Amino acid sequence: MDTKKHNKNKSKFSDVLTPVIFIGAALVIWQCVSMSGIVPNYMLPSPVQMVQALIADFPLLMQHSRATLIEAGLGLVIGVALGFTAAAVMDMFPVARRGLYPILVITQTIPPVAIAPLLILWFSYGIAPKVVLVVLVSFFPLAVGLLEGFQSVDDDMVRLMRSMKATRWQIFWHVKVPAALGQFFSGLKIAVSYSIIGAVIAEWLGGFEGLGVYMTRVKKAYSYDKMFAVILLVSVLSLLLMGIVRLLQRKCMPWAYIDKDK
Amino acid sequence: MADVLRANHVAKSYSDKQVLGDINIRLADGELVCILGVSGVGKTTLFNVLSGLIRPDSGSVELADGEPSFRDITGETGHLSYMLQKDMLLPHKTIQDNVALPLILSGVRKAEAREKARSYFGQFGLEGTEEKYPAQLSGGMRQRAALLRTWLCGNKVALLDEPFSALDTLTRTSVQEWYLKVMEEIRLSTLFITHDIDEAILLSDRIYIMKGRPAVISDEIIIETPKPRDRDYMLSEEFLAYKRRIREII
Numbered sequence: 001m002d003t004k005k006h007n008k009n010k011s012k013f014s015d016v017l018t019p020v021i022f023i024g025a026a027l028v029i030w031q032c033v034s035m036s037g038i039v040p041n042y043m044l045p046s047p048v049q050m051v052q053a054l055i056a057d058f059p060l061l062m063q064h065s066r067a068t069l070i071e072a073g074l075g076l077v078i079g080v081a082l083g084f085t086a087a088a089v090m091d092m093f094p095v096a097r098r099g100l101y102p103i104l105v106i107t108q109t110i111p112p113v114a115i116a117p118l119l120i121l122w123f124s125y126g127i128a129p130k131v132v133l134v135v136l137v138s139f140f141p142l143a144v145g146l147l148e149g150f151q152s153v154d155d156d157m158v159r160l161m162r163s164m165k166a167t168r169w170q171i172f173w174h175v176k177v178p179a180a181l182g183q184f185f186s187g188l189k190i191a192v193s194y195s196i197i198g199a200v201i202a203e204w205l206g207g208f209e210g211l212g213v214y215m216t217r218v219k220k221a222y223s224y225d226k227m228f229a230v231i232l233l234v235s236v237l238s239l240l241l242m243g244i245v246r247l248l249q250r251k252c253m254p255w256a257y258i259d260k261d262k
Numbered sequence: 263m264a265d266v267l268r269a270n271h272v273a274k275s276y277s278d279k280q281v282l283g284d285i286n287i288r289l290a291d292g293e294l295v296c297i298l299g300v301s302g303v304g305k306t307t308l309f310n311v312l313s314g315l316i317r318p319d320s321g322s323v324e325l326a327d328g329e330p331s332f333r334d335i336t337g338e339t340g341h342l343s344y345m346l347q348k349d350m351l352l353p354h355k356t357i358q359d360n361v362a363l364p365l366i367l368s369g370v371r372k373a374e375a376r377e378k379a380r381s382y383f384g385q386f387g388l389e390g391t392e393e394k395y396p397a398q399l400s401g402g403m404r405q406r407a408a409l410l411r412t413w414l415c416g417n418k419v420a421l422l423d424e425p426f427s428a429l430d431t432l433t434r435t436s437v438q439e440w441y442l443k444v445m446e447e448i449r450l451s452t453l454f455i456t457h458d459i460d461e462a463i464l465l466s467d468r469i470y471i472m473k474g475r476p477a478v479i480s481d482e483i484i485i486e487t488p489k490p491r492d493r494d495y496m497l498s499e500e501f502l503a504y505k506r507r508i509r510e511i512i
Contacts, residue, residue, distance in 0.1 A: 154350070163342070164364045170367055
């Protein structure tokens with residue numbers, strides 16, 4: 001028993017250690033390449049320069065991050081609400097499923113970069129086009145995940161609930177929604193990273209604030225170290241949000257994390 | 263004993279294939295009756311008709327509604343308690359919440375429903391599992407919880423569709439013994455589907471043999487041995503005589 005526990009801890013440790021070593025190695029190689037001068041420094045700054053740029057512009061970057069996060073957050077909330085509604089409607093009405101699902105899939109083949117300029121024409125340079133783009137990119141993974149979750153419910157479970165005289169709404173609430181939570185959170189993890197990317201893309205094409213705006217400015221100034229710093233920041237923010245989603249999932253789905261040996 | 267449930271001349275077809283042809287059954291108060299037949303004979307279809315999930319093409323289902331009158335419940339759900347081979351416990355609810363589900367669905371407040379459910383945990387051998395999730399329980403314990411949930415549906419009649427057939431042999435025997443003991447105490451009128459002859463003889467007051475295509479009730483066998491019976495009964499001459507007789511019919 002003790003050794004088993006020990007092994008488990010050991011494997012967990014190596015789960016963390018392995019990627020850390022690989023990422024560390026990649027950074028060291030990058031640093032060496034930069035310092036050796038094989039690639040001109042202005043084109044590929046070293047990781048150390050990147051971090052220095054990040055620190056130097058930190059207050060400004062935080063201000064832009066705030067704007068981007070607000071856009072992404074607002075878009076996500078609306079995206080979740082719309083995705084949930086669409087999935088519920090498609091689950092309850094087969095006609096809606098047959099009609100809407102192909103449309104949803106087709107909209108996903110349109111690259112966000114292609115519609116962003118249109119959104120700016122329609123909604124001007126404020127926060128609106130950014131939020132709309134985030135809604136568009138986050139809606140799909142959420143709606144599809146939820147719908148699949150709703151549909152995964154065993155027909156016999158529905159029969160049993162009906163024999164207990166459960167209403168449609170009760171079946172939805174007690175059986176379908178909890179059954180879809182796992183899929184919902186998988187969708188949400190994807191949606192969260194899409195949302196930051198979506199907001200940044202919309203900011204590129206025009207705006208007053210946000211990491212995308214900062215990116216276009218430093219690019220025009222040829223400050224590639226700052227460019228890389230903001231790229232780093234964007235991925236850190238995405239990871240952070242995904243971590244929050246993971247925590248939320250643990251909180252909302254305690255039954256999925258129980259130790260079955262106990 | 264007075265009847266609590268009757269099915270009169272029930273028939274049902276799917277597309278052009280007739281599954282049930284003129285089925286007549288009755289269940290007396292406190293009685294345990296098995297419907298025995300090979301797999302695929304239409305036992306589950308019959309149960310779906312009885313529970314109101316499916317409407318029969320002809321015939322009726324009646325439930326005692328204060329003697330001597332009967333009420334026609336053909337095609338109406340919610341009058342009979344239903345239990346399936348799969349335990350159908352919701353993985354995201356604790357055992358007490360799973361068991362209390364029929365009460366909650368009928369509008370009882372959550373705290374009250376839980377309290378009522380918990381008061382039966384001892385009798386059903388489920389002490390200590392209140393706060394656990396279904397995944398933490400063995401198959402036998404899960405079926406106990408499913409039976410308690412069925413009981414808490416509060417109907418006069420329960421329909422059990424092969425409730426123990428998914429359990430391994432050793433667990434099944436002990437759950438069957440436990441089941442007989444609990445049934446002695448709660449005296450729930452029960453119709454029980456099985457394809458296991460031993461199980462039918464061990465548990466029933468009466469056995470209906472269902473066979474043919476379309477399926478009909480071909481024979482009715484009354485098991486005279488008083489209950490509760492234990493597993494030694496399954497080795498007795500009497501038991502074997504019943505078994506021989508049923509095997510000849512099926």
